[in-house]
Amino acid sequence: MKNLKKEFPVLSQNTYLNTASSGLLYDSLLDYRQEHDFDFLIEGSMFRDQQEKQLNAVRESIGTFLGCKLENTILTPNFSLGFNTILNGLDKNQKILLLDEDYPSINFSTISKGFEICFASANSSLEENIENAISKHNPNIFAFSLVQYLNGITINLEFLKQLKLKNPDLLIIADGTQFCGTRVFDFNSSGIDILGCSGYKWLLGGYGNGFFLFKEGILEKITPDTYNKAVSSTNYDSSYTNLRARYECGHLDTFNFRSLQFSLEFLSKIGLPRIEENIQELANYAKTKLIASNLLETDVIERSNHSSIFNIKATKETYNSLKEKNIITSLRGNGIRISLHFYNTIDDIDKLLANI
Known part of the structure; x- marks a missing residue:
């Protein structure tokens, strides 16, 4: 779905991992x-x-x-x-x-x-x-x-x-x-x-x-x-x-x-089955990588099915550091919450992990 990213101007300047906080406005809707x-x-x-x-x-x-x-x-x-x-x-x-x-x-x-x-x-x-x-x-x-x-x-x-x-x-x-x-x-x-x-x-x-x-x-x-x-x-x-x-x-x-x-x-028009498949692929990839990096809580690791929202073990300083690098997340609970929609990519996840 990379060709859809151009509908969302925010994505040209940011790695946006924050749909659970706010979805994006896009050109067609504007x-x-x-x-x-x-x-x-x-x-x-x-x-x-x-x-x-x-x-x-x-x-x-x-x-x-x-x-x-x-x-x-x-x-x-x-x-x-x-x-x-x-x-x-x-x-x-x-x-x-x-x-x-x-x-x-x-x-x-x-x-x-x-x-x-x-x-x-x-x-x-x-x-x-x-x-x-x-x-x-x-x-x-x-x-x-x-x-x-x-x-x-x-x-x-x-x-x-x-x-x-x-x-x-x-x-x-x-x-x-x-x-x-x-x-x-x-x-x-x-x-x-x-x-x-x-x-x-x-x-x-x-x-x-x-x-x-x-x-x-x-x-x-x-x-x-x-x-x-x-x-x-x-x-x-x-x-x-x-x-x-x-x-x-x-x-x-x-x-x-x-x-x-x-x-x-x-x-x-995009197709909800297609959106669901893309989100699940991103969620599965993210969960695997986050587990390998010891960044997820046990309750999430033990669930067989999960959404594309994750709370990762990180501090407010890390959150601020990510924001300075235009990686947009949310502070929630005791960590940083990320959330992945269809306009996200594997590259977005990799960029996050490289900067944690």
């Missing part, structure tokens, strides 16, 4: 965004009159990309806002299972709202730990990231299917922000009830866009009685009182959401 705002410039409110048609096209693109019906696709500016909206509508007497050290947008948001909480450890025995926690604590809800942001540990998707079959009443809510765009995935056939995602990382959609996908009937199951009573006592039209209005409050920005749609189509 051109599209300029066209979008030019249309708004010359049409004003007439451009906004097309908003619902445009946003439905976005929902359709998301559904096609990830396997979900348009009517079960909710648009949100980011994962955190959508997830908090869901939490605000849940009965506070429910018990929620979390993964220790998961993304704060999940764990802190849940803990701060007063739910009863239990935890499973996200280590080399992740799936076994989850099963044991469910058996011990009997939670109503399991909320977690598909890929752990600190070190890239990834939950087994087939395990989630079996987990749902064994625990049909367990509400499974997953954050796909570090997952969506890295591999082929079909939401409808997964074991996940609700999948949320921000679009600015692996989907390359820029900031200010995200979405939530709901299995059939789940929206109704998590709607509080107070909301239904309020709807029945008003005479507002349905655009203010339907379930979508509960999650899509106010005007949505077509600039941001259509940027996401453009990138979904961009990734689809």
Whole structure:
């Protein structure tokens, strides 16, 4: 995929190993965004009159990309806002299972709202730990990231299917922000009830866009009685009182959401199977080299399948040294996090290792 690198100007000056922090803007998307705002410039409110048609096209693109019906696709500016909206509508007497050290947008948001909480450890025995926690604590809800942001540990998707079959009443809510765009995935056939995602990382959609996908009937199951009573006592039209209005409050920005749609189509043209294969080849190469250099934690080494996110043993001084050499990473936890997307190469990994 080297010929695609010229779409991304950042790559001409940097070894960019930081998609887990922020995906890149690229030339084709910039051109599209300029066209979008030019249309708004010359049409004003007439451009906004097309908003619902445009946003439905976005929902359709998301559904096609990830396997979900348009009517079960909710648009949100980011994962955190959508997830908090869901939490605000849940009965506070429910018990929620979390993964220790998961993304704060999940764990802190849940803990701060007063739910009863239990935890499973996200280590080399992740799936076994989850099963044991469910058996011990009997939670109503399991909320977690598909890929752990600190070190890239990834939950087994087939395990989630079996987990749902064994625990049909367990509400499974997953954050796909570090997952969506890295591999082929079909939401409808997964074991996940609700999948949320921000679009600015692996989907390359820029900031200010995200979405939530709901299995059939789940929206109704998590709607509080107070909301239904309020709807029945008003005479507002349905655009203010339907379930979508509960999650899509106010005007949505077509600039941001259509940027996401453009990138979904961009990734689809490249081919998600091709992207997945390339990312996995890079991840396998990186893991082998990092193990040989004694730079990975035991929990990651012992996992048979892993994402393309790695936390390597290094100091802040090393991070600063890499940055001075235009090798872009992130400080996370007790080390340096690297993340590899389809626009990365073996040469990028080798350059990193030569400078650690």
